[in-house]
Amino acid sequence: MKLHAYVLAGDPAWIEHSIGAYYDHVERIVVSFDRSKRSWSGDPLSVDESLARIARADPDLKVRLLPGDHVQTGRSVIATETMQRQAALDAASDGADWVVQLDTDEIVPSFPTILRHLDAARGRAASALEYPARMIYARTKSGAFLEHCGRFWTSQSGYPGPVVVAAGTTLTVARQAGSSPLHRVDLSAWNTDPAQRHGVHVHATVPLSEAIIHMSWVRSEQQMAEKSLTSGYASTRDWGADLEMWRRRAKHPLRTAAIAPFAGDPFSRFRIARLPEFAEAIP
Template sequence: MRLHAYVLAGDPAWIAQSIGSYYGIVDRIVVSYDAGGGSWGGAPLSVDESLARMRAADPDGKMVFAPGDHSDASRPVMTVETEHRQAALDAASEGADWVVQLDTDEIVPSTEVLLAQLRETERRAAGALAFPMRNFHARTPSGAFLEHCGRFWTTQSGYPGPVVVRAGTRLTLARQAADTPVHRVDVSPRNTDPAHPFGTPVHAVIPPSDAIVHMSWVRTEAQMAEKRVVSGYAPERDWDRDLRRWRRRAAHPLGTALVAPFARNPFGRFRITRLPEFAEVEP
């Protein structure tokens, strides 16, 4: 099976760790970005820094750089994002059987497990692999991390979209695949994602340690200031409130973790955890 990938240049925080985690299993990586250095909503984006880090993470020359027009303040951000991802996916589909679509803050702990589940996706004649992500929120003063979790500190999975899709797949919203059977993997026989109904099917189970690590909010203050402007869901959040909570949780991790059983919001529960060496490096 021939495996390609696409990445979007603009978020430099965890590029080396992310691309390095799956670099060995792909033959080609399409790097897509706005030629003017803009975000989907028209704000300035750290494209140049991202490109420099990507070139440094490409010892075998697998990357193909594809600038384009992917910034438009006059249209909904998610519409522009979906079109950008589709253009990148189309380019990466050339000569491929499957395309990895991971953001540059998502890290694969075990390519062996990922490939095994991709082979199972192919065996089941599915068109996309939904693989669990563990979502990390902040680095604590001790060097540990706050991770989103279940009510009693159990592992909670997230699924922003399939992480691998068949070449030529059509996207409906961001990374979501249109009208294709999905092979869905979780860390439990029962769905652990509060964004999905309890009875959502689970086709395979892996250990939590093999789930993709999503370093979404593990960033510096400067990187969070940029994220509040350029992320696809930026217009939907009260960022002043969210950043105050982010700082308070990071400063008081034990108190944050202790209230998990009492938090009504399933996305407002956290546990303290440590990660392998790759995540101990400052972004």
């Protein structure tokens, strides 16, 4: 079974940790970026720093750079993202059986566990593997983290898209694989993703310690300020209010966690969590 991967260069904060988690298990990593070094919304992006960090994480020279012209006026951000990902996936599919598609702020604690579930997916003739991610929001002054959770501090998963897909897969929206037969892994026998209906079928489970750690908002002040400008979806949020809320929640983690049972929005519920040692190296 030949395994390749693709990543999008532009978000340098956690690149070494993300790629390092699966580097020894893949034969090639395709790195996609826009030639103009801009985000999907047309803003400047940290491509040079991303490429430099990727080079340092590539001792065996597995990386293949794939520059392209992805930013176009008159096209939606989500359509631009999907087209860039598809181009990267197509390139990574060459000579591969399966392709890993993880963002550079997503870190796998146990990639052999991913491979074990990929074998199960193959056994079911599935062409995409969905795997749960812990959505980490902020680091507190104590060194603990705020993590998205269920109403009573139960585990909550996120699924931006399958983490491994069969070579040649056609993407529909961002990382989603459309009608491809899925093998779905969760933290519970019942769906824990608030964005999905409760009855979504779960084929297998993993313990919380083996879930992907998505460090999306675990950044320094400077990096969060940059994210508010360069995110492909920057124009869809009130980043001033978002950043102020992010600071307030991180400053008052006990109060933030205490109100989880009363939060109507499932994405505004948090619990205090500890993460593996690598997370101590906050950029």
